[in-house]
Amino acid sequence: MNKQVCEGTTIYYADEGKGDNVIVLLHGFCGSSAYWDDVIPLLSPHYRCIVPDLRGHGQSDAPKGAYSMEEMADDVLNLLKKLEIPQASLFGHSMGGYVALSAVQRRPERFNAFGLIHSTAHEDTEEGKEKRLKAVSTIETEGIKAFVDGMVPGLFAPQHLDSMADKVIKAKEIGYTTPPQGAVGVALAMRERPDRRDVLTAIPLPVLLVAGEHDQVVPAARAFTADKPNIRQTIINGAGHMSMMEAPRELAEVIKDFLAFAAD
Ligand code: MLT
Numbered sequence: 001m002n003k004q005v006c007e008g009t010t011i012y013y014a015d016e017g018k019g020d021n022v023i024v025l026l027h028g029f030c031g032s033s034a035y036w037d038d039v040i041p042l043l044s045p046h047y048r049c050i051v052p053d054l055r056g057h058g059q060s061d062a063p064k065g066a067y068s069m070e071e072m073a074d075d076v077l078n079l080l081k082k083l084e085i086p087q088a089s090l091f092g093h094s095m096g097g098y099v100a101l102s103a104v105q106r107r108p109e110r111f112n113a114f115g116l117i118h119s120t121a122h123e124d125t126e127e128g129k130e131k132r133l134k135a136v137s138t139i140e141t142e143g144i145k146a147f148v149d150g151m152v153p154g155l156f157a158p159q160h161l162d163s164m165a166d167k168v169i170k171a172k173e174i175g176y177t178t179p180p181q182g183a184v185g186v187a188l189a190m191r192e193r194p195d196r197r198d199v200l201t202a203i204p205l206p207v208l209l210v211a212g213e214h215d216q217v218v219p220a221a222r223a224f225t226a227d228k229p230n231i232r233q234t235i236i237n238g239a240g241h242m243s244m245m246e247a248p249r250e251l252a253e254v255i256k257d258f259l260a261f262a263a264d
Pocket residue numbers: 027028029030093094095096190217
């Protein structure tokens with residue numbers, strides 16, 4: 001892993017592959033850059049892949065207190081600036097998608113295309129906001145391991161819990177590395193994020209929306225919200241919320257096809 005201090009925040013990141021075509025992959029909540037381990041080798045022969053541990057996760061800084069999606073987006077923008085990357089394609093998994101939407105909204109000229117992987121531009125529902133507070137309470141009272149053990153099985157398609165038990169364990173082990181104050185800061189940031197559907201429709205960039213057939217966290221009806229010619233919407237059959245682990249080849253193909261369409 002490499003690291004950069006971006007405006008006082010240390011961000012660790014993987015940097016694989018070479019060339020001017022850069023893609024940035026953002027992981028989801030209680031994940032890390034390691035969420036993308038199976039996808040990076042499929043994309044890095046074609047693109048330079050920058051894969052950060054977002055603030056509050058993995059090895060990156062995890063300050064105390066509530067974060068915001070805007071702050072997390074600025075970390076990504078600052079990292080690209082430090083790396084002297086003028087423009088990139090940005091893909092965010094779930095919570096990483098919320099960060100991606102904020103980054104594109106703040107600095108659209110820094111991106112040539114973006115995608116939400118099992119994510120949504122909607123804000124939290126009232127029920128969802130309540131769940132964030134319960135998550136904070138579980139993390140603070142029972143610890144990150146208990147929280148992650150409760151969360152991870154729901155990320156996978158039910159039929160993969162046994163057949164992909166090794167991947168379920170890997171997702172849990174990544175989750176255990178999340179500093180508790182980081183998980184709390186990010187849960188509160190997700191709770192406060194605004195509806196960003198206008199980013200999908202108003203910003204003239206190619207957009208990829210990927211949903212998993214069996215996603216129990218962000219079902220397709222919530223992932224696919226906009227109807228516009230430059231938006232590509234794709235379902236990954238058989239996958240839950242974790243296609244980067246459950247179906248990495250299919251996801252890499254979807255991303256490559258989309259980037260070919262975006263470059264046209
Ligand atoms: C994630 O995978 O990042 C989270 O499930 C997203 C969320 O809770 O909204």
